[in-house]
Amino acid sequence: MYTILDKVQLAEGIFKVRIDAPLVAKNWKPGQFVVLMVNEAGERIPLTIVDGNSNDCTISLVFQVVGRTTMLLASKNAGDKIFSILGPLGRPSEVKKYGDVVVVGGGVGVAEIFPQARALKSLGNYVIGVVGARTYSRLVLVEELKSICDEIHVCTDDGSYGYRGFVSDLLKRLLEKKDTIGYVYAVGPVQMMKAVSEVTRDRGIRTFVSANPIMIDGTGMCGVCRVIVGGEIKFACIDGPDFDAHLLDFDTLESRLKTYTQRESEVYQKFKGCEYDG
Amino acid sequence: MMDSEEASIRQMPKLLTLEERVRTFNEVNLGFNEDQAQKEAARCLQCPKAFCTSGCPANVGIPQFISAIRNGDYKRAIGIICETNSLPAVTGRVCQVEMQCEKACILNKKRVPISIGLLERFVADIALKKGWKKLKCEQSHGGKVAVVGSGPAGLTVAGDLVKLGYDVTVFEAFHKPGGVLVYGIPSFRLPKDVVEKEIKTLEEAGVKFVTNVFVGKTLTLSELFKNGYEAIFIGIGAGAPIILNILGINLSGVYTANEFLVRTVLMKAYLFPKYDTPVDSGRRVVIVGGGNTAVDSARAAVRLGAEEVTIVYRRSEEDMPARREEVLRAKEEGVKVLPLVSPLRFVGDENNHITKLESVRNKLTYIDKTGRPTPISIEGSNFFIKANMAILAIGQRANKAFTQTIPEIKLDRDGYIIVNYESRTSLNRVWAGGDIIGGTATVIQAIGDGKRAALNINKTFDKSVR
Ligand SMILES: Cc1cc2nc3c(=O)[nH]c(=O)nc-3n(C[C@H](O)[C@H](O)[C@H](O)COP(=O)(O)OP(=O)(O)OC[C@H]3O[C@@H](n4cnc5c(N)ncnc54)[C@H](O)[C@@H]3O)c2cc1C
Ligand SMILES: Cc1cc2nc3c(=O)[nH]c(=O)nc-3n(C[C@H](O)[C@H](O)[C@H](O)COP(=O)(O)OP(=O)(O)OC[C@H]3O[C@@H](n4cnc5c(N)ncnc54)[C@H](O)[C@@H]3O)c2cc1C
Ligand code: SF4
Ligand code: FES
Numbered sequence: 006m007y008t009i010l011d012k013v014q015l016a017e018g019i020f021k022v023r024i025d026a027p028l029v030a031k032n033w034k035p036g037q038f039v040v041l042m043v044n045e046a047g048e049r050i051p052l053t054i055v056d057g058n059s060n061d062c063t064i065s066l067v068f069q070v071v072g073r074t075t076m077l078l079a080s081k082n083a084g085d086k087i088f089s090i091l092g093p094l095g096r097p098s099e100v101k102k103y104g105d106v107v108v109v110g111g112g113v114g115v116a117e118i119f120p121q122a123r124a125l126k127s128l129g130n131y132v133i134g135v136v137g138a139r140t141y142s143r144l145v146l147v148e149e150l151k152s153i154c155d156e157i158h159v160c161t162d163d164g165s166y167g168y169r170g171f172v173s174d175l176l177k178r179l180l181e182k183k184d185t186i187g188y189v190y191a192v193g194p195v196q197m198m199k200a201v202s203e204v205t206r207d208r209g210i211r212t213f214v215s216a217n218p219i220m221i222d223g224t225g226m227c228g229v230c231r232v233i234v235g236g237e238i239k240f241a242c243i244d245g246p247d248f249d250a251h252l253l254d255f256d257t258l259e260s261r262l263k264t265y266t267q268r269e270s271e272v273y274q275k276f277k278g279c280e281y282d283g
Numbered sequence: 284m285m286d287s288e289e290a291s292i293r294q295m296p297k298l299l300t301l302e303e304r305v306r307t308f309n310e311v312n313l314g315f316n317e318d319q320a321q322k323e324a325a326r327c328l329q330c331p332k333a334f335c336t337s338g339c340p341a342n343v344g345i346p347q348f349i350s351a352i353r354n355g356d357y358k359r360a361i362g363i364i365c366e367t368n369s370l371p372a373v374t375g376r377v378c379q380v381e382m383q384c385e386k387a388c389i390l391n392k393k394r395v396p397i398s399i400g401l402l403e404r405f406v407a408d409i410a411l412k413k414g415w416k417k418l419k420c421e422q423s424h425g426g427k428v429a430v431v432g433s434g435p436a437g438l439t440v441a442g443d444l445v446k447l448g449y450d451v452t453v454f455e456a457f458h459k460p461g462g463v464l465v466y467g468i469p470s471f472r473l474p475k476d477v478v479e480k481e482i483k484t485l486e487e488a489g490v491k492f493v494t495n496v497f498v499g500k501t502l503t504l505s506e507l508f509k510n511g512y513e514a515i516f517i518g519i520g521a522g523a524p525i526i527l528n529i530l531g532i533n534l535s536g537v538y539t540a541n542e543f544l545v546r547t548v549l550m551k552a553y554l555f556p557k558y559d560t561p562v563d564s565g566r567r568v569v570i571v572g573g574g575n576t577a578v579d580s581a582r583a584a585v586r587l588g589a590e591e592v593t594i595v596y597r598r599s600e601e602d603m604p605a606r607r608e609e610v611l612r613a614k615e616e617g618v619k620v621l622p623l624v625s626p627l628r629f630v631g632d633e634n635n636h637i638t639k640l641e642s643v644r645n646k647l648t649y650i651d652k653t654g655r656p657t658p659i660s661i662e663g664s665n666f667f668i669k670a671n672m673a674i675l676a677i678g679q680r681a682n683k684a685f686t687q688t689i690p691e692i693k694l695d696r697d698g699y700i701i702v703n704y705e706s707r708t709s710l711n712r713v714w715a716g717g718d719i720i721g722g723t724a725t726v727i728q729a730i731g732d733g734k735r736a737a738l739n740i741n742k743t744f745d746k747s748v749r
Contacts, residue, residue, distance in 0.1 A: 029501065032500065032501065032502075032503070042458060046557065046559060047558075047559050048560045049560075050460075052609045074559060089458040091456060091458070091496075092500070092501065093498075093500055093501070094497065094500060221543065221560075222456070222457065225522075225523050225540055225682045225683070225684040226522040226523060226524070226540035226545070227524065227539060227541045227542040229539075229542045231526065233533065238532070238533075243682075243683070243684045260635040263534060263635075264535035265635070270381070
C-alpha cells in the first residue's frame with residue numbers, strides 16, 4: 006500500500022497528489038511513469054512522474070479526471086492508501102544541451118513537461134515554455150513553470166487568458182520570429198502533439214513527444230501500448246513513452262485510444278453519481 | 284480406439300455441465316474421486332523400468348507415488364511427488380501429459396495410458412485441503428537469496444531454498460504473485476485458489492513476496508547485491524507477445540492473447556463492471572494460433588458471450604501444440620477449429636474497428652527441424668472470416684525490458700538468458716531458469732529448472748559463503 010501525503014486541486018478536474026513510494030522516488034528519471042491501481046478491483050493506469058524526491062521518498066502525480074479510475078483517484082485524500090504503484094517505467098527522456106529549446110504542454114500535459122523543463126534548464130539550455138488549455142479555469146501550474154523557464158507563452162482555446170488559439174499556433178508564431186530553436190518537447194492530447202510535430206517538421210527541428218496509448222502492465226508483456234514509429238511496431242511502455250514526433254504515427258495512436266470509449270463511458274456515467282471533491 | 288472403449292478401461296473424470304461451462308469461469312475438469320483414483324491406480328503395472336518417469340521432465344517417481352495411492356497412503360504419495368515437483372496441484376492440471384509421462388507409459392502402446400496427471404492432481408488436492416504441504420524448514424542460517432519473478436520457476440526456487448534455511452525474498456512486477464499461473468491460464472483450467480494456497484504455503488514457511496517491483500527499474504541487480512542478497516535467481520518468464528506485422532494489426536478490436544488474457548484472467552474483466560478493467564466481448568471472434576494460449580483465449584471468449592469463435596491454425600489440427608484435452612473441450616464448447624489457414628490481413632470499418640480477417644489456405648509440405656510439416660499457402664485460395672474481434676496467439680518471446688538493463692548477462696540470439704549445466708548465468712552469483720532460458724516453455728520445465736538452480740545455489744553457498 007502507498008499512502009497519499011497530500012492532494013491539491015490545480016484546476017477544474019485536475020489534481021496533484023504526493024505519494025509515499027520510496028523505491029520509485031529513488032530511481033526515477035524525467036520522462037518515466039508509474040502504473041497504478043487505486044484499489045484491488047481497479048484498473049491499471051499509467052501516469053507520468055511529475056516530480057520525485059529521494060530524500061522524503063515521495064513522488065508527485067498530476068492527473069485529469071477523464072474516467073472511472075482517475076475519478077476514483079480524485080476521491081482519495083491525504084492519508085488514504087493506493088493499492089499498487091509500479092515504477093519507474095519507460096525509458097528516461099533524452100536531455101542534452103541544445104541551446105534554445107521549447108517545452109510545449111497542453112491541458113494536463115503542462116504538468117508532464119515539468120521534469121524535462123527542469124532537466125533541460127539544469128544543463129544550461131535557454132528554456133521557453135509554450136503552454137495552453139481549453140479555457141482559463143483549466144490552466145495549471147503556469148506560475149510554477151515561470152520559475153523554471155526563461156520565457157513563457159500562454160494561450161487558451163477561447164481566449165480567456167493569454168493568446169487566443171492553440172499551442173501549436175503559438176509555437177508557430179514563436180518559430181517564425183526565432184530561428185535558433187534546436188529542440189522541442191511536447192506533451193498533451195494526441196491532436197495537439199500531432200499539430201506541434203507538423204509545425205516543426207518543415208523546419209527540421211528535433212521534436213519529441215510523450216506517447217500516451219492505453220497500457221496495462223507497463224512492462225512489455227501485453228502489447229496493448231503498441232505504436233508505429235517509422236513504420237515499425239514499438240511498445241510505448243518499454244521503447245518509449247518518448248518518441249521522435251516526426252516518426253510517430255499519431256492517427257493510429259488516436260484510433261487505438263478509442264477502443265474502450267463506449268464501454269468506459271458507460272461505467273463512468275454510472276459512477277459519476279459518487280462525487281469527488283472537485 | 285473409440286472413446287467409449289477407452290472409457291471402459293481408463294477412468295474418466297467428472298466434468299462441469301456444458302451449460303455451466305459456457306457461462307462461467309468455473310473449473311471444467313472436476314478430477315477423480317477416491318474410488319476412481321483407486322481404480323486407476325490399480326491399473327498401473329508398476330514397471331521396474333518406469334518409462335513414465337523418464338517421460339517426465341522433472342522425473343517424478345510415478346510408479347512409487349501410484350503405489351502409495353494404492354496403499355491409501357496419500358501423505359506419502361504427495362511426499363514422493365514433492366521431491367521433484369513443488370507444484371503438483373498445478374501440474375496435475377496443466378501438464379502436457381499426452382506429450383510426456385502418459386505418452387511414455389507402457390500402456391500407451393494400447394492407447395490406454397494411466398491417467399498420471401489426474402492421479403497427481405488427486406493427491407495434490409487432498410494435500411492442499413488438509414494442509415499437508417506445510418514446509419519443514421531447517422534452522423535459518425541467514426543466507427539471503429533474491430528471486431526475480433514469481434512464476435513456477437521462481438516459486439520452486441523459493442520453496443526449495445526456504446526449506447534449507449535461506450532467507451528468501453521474491454520480487455514480482457505485477458501486483459499479484461504467480462506469473463502465468465495467475466495472469467495467463469484461466470480459472471476454468473486452473474482455479475486461482477490453488478495458486479493462492481501454494482503461495483500461502485511458501486509465505487507461512489517464511490518466503491517474503493514483494494510485489495510492484497520490476498527488477499532492473501524499481502530496484503537494480505546491483506542494488507539487490509548491495510542490500511545483502513548473496514545469490515539472485517532470475518525467473519522472469521518470456522512474456523513478450525509476438526506481433527504479426529500484417530495489415531490491420533493495429534485496428535481496434537485486434538488483441539494479443541496476452542492483453543486479452545491479462546484483462547480477463549488477472550484483472551477479472553469478466554466481472555466488469557464490478558472490476559474496472561473492460562474487455563471487448565466480440566460477437567464473432569477469430570483467434571490466430573494453435574497453442575494453449577490460443578485455446579485458452581478461445582474458451583474465454585466463449586464465456587464472455589461470443590456467438591462464434593473460430594481458431595485458425597496454419598498446420599493440421601493434430602499438429603496443434605495445445606493440450607489435447609483442452610482442444611477437445613473447446614470444441615464441445617462450440618469453438619470452431621479451422622486448420623491449414625494463415626492470416627493475411629485484418630480489414631476495418633470507417634472507425635478503424637476490425638470487421639474481417641482475410642486468410643489463405645495452406646497445404647503441408649516437407650518436415651521442418653521441429654519435426655512438423657511446413658505449411659505453404661495455396662495460391663488463389665484467399666477467403667474472408669467475419670470478425671469484430673481478433674486475438675493473436677502466435678507465441679511469446681523473451682522480454683528485453685529487464686535484460687537490457689544488465690548487459691553483463693549473456694543472451695542468445697533470440698534474447699534468452701544463457702545458463703550452464705548448473706543454471707548459472709554469465710554474471711557471478713546470478714542463476715536463471717524457466718521460460719527466460721528458452722526451452723519447452725512448460726510449467727513442469729520451469730519447476731525442473733527451479734529445482735536445479737536451487738540445488739546449485741545451495742552448493743555454492745556450502746562452498747563459498749558459509
Ligand atoms: C505514459 C503515460 C503517461 C500518462 N501520464 C498522464 C498524466 O501524468 N496525467 C494524466 O492525467 N494522464 C496521463 N496519462 C493518461 C492516463 O493514463 C489516462 O487518462 C487514464 O488511463 C484514464 O483512465 P480512466 O479510467 O480515468 O479513464 P478511462 O475510463 O479509462 O478512459 C476515459 C477516456 O479517456 C481516454 N483514455 C484512456 N486512456 C487514455 C490515455 N492513455 N490517454 C488519453 N486518453 C485516454 C479513453 O479513450 C476514454 O475516452 C498518461 C498515459 C500514458 C500512456
Ligand atoms: C495462456 C497460457 C497458457 C499456458 N498453458 C500451459 C499449460 O497448459 N501447460 C504448461 O505446462 N504450460 C503452459 N503455459 C506455459 C507456462 O505457463 C510457462 O511455461 C511457465 O509459466 C513459465 O514459468 P516461469 O516461472 O518461467 O515464468 P512466468 O510464469 O512467465 O512468470 C514470470 C513472472 O516474472 C515477472 N517478471 C518479469 N520480469 C520481471 C522483473 N524484471 N522483475 C520482477 N518480476 C518480473 C512476471 O510479471 C511474471 O509474473 C501457458 C502459458 C500461457 C501464457
Ligand atoms: S509406465 Fe505406466 S504402467 Fe508403467 S509404471 Fe509408469 S504409469 Fe505405471
Ligand atoms: S503496457 Fe503492456 S506491453 Fe506496454
